[in-house]
Amino acid sequence: MNEILTRRTLILIAAAGSAALMLGALGFQYIGGMPPCKLCLWQRYPHVAAILIGAVALALPRASLALAGAAATLTTAGIAFYHTGVERGWWAGPTSCSSTSPTGLSTDDLFDQIMAAPVIRCDEVPWEMFGLSMASWNMLASLALAAIWIMAARR
Structure with missing residues (x-):
């Protein structure tokens, strides 16, 4: 019984x-x-999944559910790592939210692309603390x- 309570506590901490x-x-x-x-936005979806997994895992504290929670948070960590690289210019981000050099576009196509571009860019850091962005x-x-989550799965 004590083992389940420990797993539940860890699940609660991770989901919270x-x-x-x-x-x-x-x-x-x-x-x-x-x-x-x-x-x-992409980073938020796995967190929502981890919260939902946590709600289910509190009722059914199974190792497999804890591993699913770990997978969800590792997914968001991976997306955040990718986003950090886009912000720092290590690699290009999605063309729909990053600055890219237009090549092979007519003036009309370029104008249409500019007008359709979202206002919020993925390659700009709107806030940082100690040199790290929100994504970091x-x-x-x-x-x-x-x-x-992995500690919970091992209990």
């Missing part, structure tokens, strides 16, 4: 961590006036949450 990150993201968006880019912080927090 994803919930806290989601609340933080929504706070930046709605209170801080920083709308998310496409990659920011999300990656680090998500890796820590994945470790907690």
Whole structure:
């Protein structure tokens, strides 16, 4: 019985961590006036999945559910790593939200592309702390949450 309580506690901590990150993201968006880019939104979906997995895993504290929670948080960490690389110019991001050099476009096509481009760019850092962007912080927090999920699976 004590083993299940320990697993439940770890699951609760991990799911609550994803919930806290989601609340933080929504706070930046709605209170801080920083709308998310496409990659920011992509990072949110696995956190929502981890929260839902956590809700189910609290009722059925199975190792397989804890591993699913770990997979969700590792997914968001991977997306956050990719986003960090886009922000730092290590690689190109999605053309729909990054700055790219137009090649082979007519003037009309270029104008249409500019007019259809989203306002929020994935390759700009709207906020940072200690030299790390929100995407970088999300990656680090998500890796820590994945470790907690894995600890829960091992109990």
